[in-house]
Amino acid sequence: xxxxxxxxxxxxxxxxxxxxxxxxxxxxxxxxxxxxxxxxxxxxxxxxxxxxxxxxxxxxxxxxxxxxxxxxxxxxxxxxxxxxxxxxxxxxxxxxxxxxxxxxxxxxxxxxxxxxxxxxxxxxxxxxxxxxxxxxxxxxxxxxxxxxxxxxxxxxxxxxxxxxxxxxxxxxxxxxxxxxxxxxxxxxxxxxxxxxxxxxxxxxxxxxxxxxxxxxxxxxxxxxxxxxxxxxxxxxxxxxxxxxxxxxxxxxxxxxxxxxxxxxxxxxxxxxxxxxxxxxxxxxxxxxxxxxxxxxxxxxxxxxxxxxx
Amino acid sequence: xxxxxxxxxxxxxxxxxxxxxxxxxxxxxxxxxxxxxxxxxxxxxxxxxxxxxxxxxxxxxxxxxxxxxxxxxxxxxxxxxxxxxxxxxxxxxxxxxxxxxxxxxxxxxxxxxxxxxxxxxxxxxxxxxxxxxxxxxxxxxxxxxxxxxxxxxxxxxxxxxxxxxxxxxxxxxxxxxxxxxxxxxxxxxxxxxxxxxxxxxxxxxxxxxxxxxxxxxxxxxxxxxxxxxxxxxxxxxxxxxxxxxxxxxxxxxxxxxxxxxxxxxxxxxxxxxxxxxxxxxxxxxxxxxxxxxxxxxxxxxxxxxxxxxxxxxxxxxxxxxxxxxxxxxxxxxxxxxxxxxxxxxxxxxxxxxxxxxxxxxxxxxxxxxxxxxxxxxxxxxxxxxxxxxxxxxxxxxxxxxxxxxxxxxxxxxxxxxxxxxxxxxxxxxxxxxxxxxxxxxxxxxx
Numbered sequence: 183x184x185x186x187x188x189x190x191x192x193x194x195x196x197x198x199x200x201x202x203x204x205x206x207x208x209x210x211x212x213x214x215x216x217x218x219x220x221x222x223x224x225x226x227x228x229x230x231x232x233x234x235x236x237x238x239x240x241x242x243x244x245x246x247x248x249x250x251x252x253x254x255x256x257x258x259x260x261x262x263x264x265x266x267x268x269x270x271x272x273x274x275x276x277x278x279x280x281x282x283x284x285x286x287x288x289x290x291x292x293x294x295x296x297x298x299x300x301x302x303x304x305x306x307x308x309x310x311x312x313x314x315x316x317x318x319x320x321x322x323x324x325x326x327x328x329x330x331x332x333x334x335x336x337x338x339x340x341x342x343x344x345x346x347x348x349x350x351x352x353x354x355x356x357x358x359x360x361x362x363x364x365x366x367x368x369x370x371x372x373x374x375x376x377x378x379x380x381x382x383x384x385x386x387x388x389x390x391x392x393x394x395x396x397x398x399x400x401x402x403x404x405x406x407x408x409x410x411x412x413x414x415x416x417x418x419x420x421x422x423x424x425x426x427x428x429x430x431x432x433x434x435x436x437x438x439x440x441x442x443x444x445x446x447x448x449x450x451x452x453x454x455x456x457x458x459x460x461x462x463x464x465x466x467x468x469x470x471x472x473x474x475x476x477x478x479x480x481x482x483x484x485x486x487x488x489x490x491x
Numbered sequence: 492x493x494x495x496x497x498x499x500x501x502x503x504x505x506x507x508x509x510x511x512x513x514x515x516x517x518x519x520x521x522x523x524x525x526x527x528x529x530x531x532x533x534x535x536x537x538x539x540x541x542x543x544x545x546x547x548x549x550x551x552x553x554x555x556x557x558x559x560x561x562x563x564x565x566x567x568x569x570x571x572x573x574x575x576x577x578x579x580x581x582x583x584x585x586x587x588x589x590x591x592x593x594x595x596x597x598x599x600x601x602x603x604x605x606x607x608x609x610x611x612x613x614x615x616x617x618x619x620x621x622x623x624x625x626x627x628x629x630x631x632x633x634x635x636x637x638x639x640x641x642x643x644x645x646x647x648x649x650x651x652x653x654x655x656x657x658x659x660x661x662x663x664x665x666x667x668x669x670x671x672x673x674x675x676x677x678x679x680x681x682x683x684x685x686x687x688x689x690x691x692x693x694x695x696x697x698x699x700x701x702x703x704x705x706x707x708x709x710x711x712x713x714x715x716x717x718x719x720x721x722x723x724x725x726x727x728x729x730x731x732x733x734x735x736x737x738x739x740x741x742x743x744x745x746x747x748x749x750x751x752x753x754x755x756x757x758x759x760x761x762x763x764x765x766x767x768x769x770x771x772x773x774x775x776x777x778x779x780x781x782x783x784x785x786x787x788x789x790x791x792x793x794x795x796x797x798x799x800x801x802x803x804x805x806x807x808x809x810x811x812x813x814x815x816x817x818x819x820x821x822x823x824x825x826x827x828x829x830x831x832x833x834x835x836x837x838x839x840x841x842x843x844x845x846x847x848x849x850x851x852x853x854x855x856x857x858x859x860x861x862x863x864x865x866x867x868x869x870x871x872x873x874x875x876x877x878x879x880x881x882x883x884x885x886x887x888x889x890x891x892x893x894x895x896x897x898x899x900x901x902x903x904x905x906x907x908x909x910x911x912x913x914x915x916x917x918x919x920x921x922x923x924x925x926x927x928x929x930x931x932x933x934x935x936x937x
Contacts, residue, residue, distance in 0.1 A: 301684055301688050301695070303685050306681040306685060307676070309681060310676060310679060310681055323568055324567075324568045324572050327569070327572070327573065327671070369567065370567070370568060370569050371567055371568075371569025371570060372567065372569075373547070373566075375547055375549075376537060379533045379534045379537070380534060382533070383533070386646075386648030387649055387651065389648075390646050390648055390929070390932070393929040393932050394928075396928040396929075397923075397927035397929045397930060400927065400928070401921075401923045404923075434652070440653075440655040440656050440685065441685075441686075441688050441689040443652035443655075444652040444653065445689040445690050445691065446689065446690075447652070448649050448652060449850050452850060452851035452852075453851075453858055453862070455929070456851060456853060456855060457858070459920075459923055459924055460817075460854060461855075462921055462923070463818065463921055464903070464907070466921065467817075467907050467911065470916055471907065471910045471911060471914060471916065474914045474916060475910060475914050
């Protein structure tokens, strides 16, 4: 994108006559993107989703199709036009830009997906600055000092919220696509090299987490030959917790939260892994003792029973 | 006789001393005590620029400040937006990019505290002075992270998570975020939360739940944050008001309880000096006697917490003495930092033995104790110190549960051990303690 185009969207300081001419040219030029078209004096009154889609299909069909392609519009249309924009055009854009609108549906402020962002530097700076600066500016060209949810996930107003998000954190087949998407966003503020290194390091960190999970899954798989399903209930529960902790690492990397990368992520997975190993050791020891000891002793020690106390 | 003493006593002592100094210097030649044992990730350049920054080579030429701005308006507009709003750009003689980064594009640097200290000498002086109070502190955060056993042992991409917060020692923008570097932003509690949150230090949770924090949340957005952190300027204290009073750039000259990490004697003369500093600070709003009583309550809380911790620690120490920890240290991977570990493997119980690194590759009961000490104990401390009574109760109840659970686990380990002894079984831990995707990777990629 040219420097002139970037100037168009930054009125915080003077940019002279040349800039003004460029701005006029850009505003009247065709194919200027969705934003200018969306802002033609919108009709007043309340509209439901069906009416909104019908009208905006004529105005901006690519926007609707992007929405349908992403997680919000796919499946049962989990987040429709009115869910984010409200039913009227009044303040609809600001409403959809706000973090709170997203947080309402995405598990509330304490859910890992929102909390990991809220405690990141981006989240905290935005929390301080939003009351003064509002949410009316477009989601592009560093028009916000730090990005909110929508700035990254709906960068430049694009409506496919699945862009830049991993489909499955257990494999990295979509790595390149995700990398290309989010590099564009981050480079509004950060140098390409910094963004590249952050991304590579994040990938490596996530891979370390995956290797912990793989180690645990292999151990449990081998154990299922020796022990019954009932014996392995706690082990499986621990494995499930481990997956949550791996997700935390992903969120920590994506939202740049040290706390989610670390305390809710890596060392938490270490704990899961050693507990799985410890539980299997214990099962093995009980099995050996039971096999060698007399039935009487096995009955007396009743080791498994002590766990329930 | 005299010469013999020189030959047999002083000469060997001298040689040993020189060899010791030489060894320490050799091993510290990179970054940290064990830097010869590991290679940094490329990203470390940004967390610890003094040791690891490598300038960008993609563009040649020397540029004046205005030229940087013109070009970066297109390349990274966010940076320029910030800088334009900053005091740096609004000064009579603007502080351009070149003042902090240099002007040769192939030899740029990231500003370290030392570079910022070139202009902000008072703050830099205070920041450096902090180190004499030891750790935990901001000033020593990076050194101690790089020297930690688990940092050296684990894959560097994994422990890069540590450096994000520990970089508070190696750059100023942890609190004064770039490129606005706003003092007003750093005065607000939110500036601290990215690092001061989570299980070992729920400073955010405990402060915001306190009366101070509740009032801040209600009214803080309307206060004038350009005012210095001085008596009468703020209705309630924030993190920085108490820990960096009057804007002093060091946070530990009042640090009595040392984060709750180890037990301290609160009544030493040096701690009495620190206590008087607290009382003086609290007296900005409260009566001195009342403040003293509140601080004494914290002493009591710490004593209660340590009684619980020592009870748990003694359970573990007795298990270790009786050889009942399972698996024992000899059957799990050793730290590469400690060659003694290979020939004399031992479990590390308690702060002074290195419990801080003993959170992985340890037996479950040791991990339980780690969590009791590092999570629940530190939570009770933070809650008591910041005035969050509910969290204090919850975390103490959690410590009680931890202790009971450790005792129960110990009974199981002993019962199993005794049964095995009677039956003559030599129980070995599963091979999975030493083999596996992560465990192998960890051994090879530190």
